[in-house]
Amino acid sequence: QKEVEQNSGPLSVPEGAIASLNCTYSDRVSQSFFWYRQYSGKSPELIMSIYSNGDKEDGRFTAQLNKASQYVSLLIRDSQPSDSATYLCAVIKNTGGFKTIFGAGTRLFVKA
């Protein structure tokens, strides 16, 4: 079992719809959670971080964290073609030292 799992996609949504990206993690000591966006041929850029259970909203993006279910998600409202990219989930755990584990990413395609 991978430590951080994401559906590789592609996830295809029409323009204006809500895109829902999911991520599960295996280690309960995980404490910090991040979503990054990576356009093809570019490096990842930070979208959001979330540390406590519940929702965190930033513009069209909402991150949701459920530590009991070991699940973190990213919702993108009013999806735009420019949102088409690979979205990486990252989890930090501290087991005697900090370690960041990245998921393999979910490819999102927003159709105009």
Added chain:
Amino acid sequence: GAVVSQHPSWVICKSGTSVKIECRSLDFQATTMFWYRQFPKQSLMLMATSNEGSKATYEQGVEKDKFLINHASLTLSTLTVTSAHPEDSSFYICSASRGTGGETQYFGPGTRLLVL
């Protein structure tokens, strides 16, 4: 802000030569820097973690004598690919964190290496 730069952005070299890639945090002090490699259509692969003034910690399977990492200051880390071969051609990305690894990582724009 948290801006990380890399230089060069792309490099082409002959097989057997060494290539140095620089990673700089421009507006913050980076206690920890990370080096990743990404092959086309694959996920990020962490190569090593470096803390300023100490030896880098390499991930399993990454040859420390081939990928030399130096984190000489709180704003600069370098990765040297020694005796590069075509299979080393990849997208090398650094990231930087203010703390000891438990904080947000900010990524540089990456360096594309092509070894002929």
